Amino acid sequence: MRFILGFPALALVVAGYNAFVLLTFGILDSLSQMFSWVLPSGSEAFFSAGDLFVIAGVVALFTEIVKAAKVGTASWAARGMSLALFAVALAEFLFVPFCGTSSFFILLVMTLISVLAGFAIARFGRRVA
Numbered sequence: 001m002r003f004i005l006g007f008p009a010l011a012l013v014v015a016g017y018n019a020f021v022l023l024t025f026g027i028l029d030s031l032s033q034m035f036s037w038v039l040p041s042g043s044e045a046f047f048s049a050g051d052l053f054v055i056a057g058v059v060a061l062f063t064e065i066v067k068a069a070k071v072g073t074a075s076w077a078a079r080g081m082s083l084a085l086f087a088v089a090l091a092e093f094l095f096v097p098f099c100g101t102s103s104f105f106i107l108l109v110m111t112l113i114s115v116l117a118g119f120a121i122a123r124f125g126r127r128v129a
Contacts, residue, residue, distance in 0.1 A: 004118025008082045009060035009067075010111050014089055017053045017107065054076045061110045068118040079118040086111040 036046030067078065089108045092099040 004010070004072050006116065007065045008078070008085050008111075010057060010074045010107070010114055011085050013050070013053060013060050014085065014092075014107055014111070016056070017104060018099070019051070020049060048103075050101060054103055057107045057110045063115060064114040065117050065121070068114075068121045076122075079115070079122065082111065082115045082118055086115050 001006050029097065032049055033046050034049050034052060036044055038044050086108075087105075089099075093104055093108050
């Protein structure tokens with residue numbers, strides 16, 4: 001159970017992004033329009049697959065920051081997994097062609113924020129406690 005709570009939620013989003021691009025064989029990339037609608041103002045709002053992954057990433061980042069507030073031995077393992085996720089996402093961004101998009105870069109920045117927030121909250125929490 002502790003492993004599930006310590007597992008980075010952002011890893012699911014990054015894995016989902018990778019699976020989405022691999023399963024569509026590049027035909028439907030992260031920049032393709034998924035759905036759209038006309039707003040009352042008359043302008044058209046549309047979402048790409050990359051936008052949906054960024055929205056999922058923001059939700060996952062929120063859960064990561066909430067989980068980072070817990071202090072304990074398991075939280076160090078969670079921070080280590082978040083750091084490993086950042087390293088893997090950085091390598092993918094640099095070396096995997098379909099991960100070289102702005103949407104994936106935003107996910108990469110979210111993984112970095114998760115790592116930095118985890119260590120900063122742990123340091124601040126130790127000082128207060």
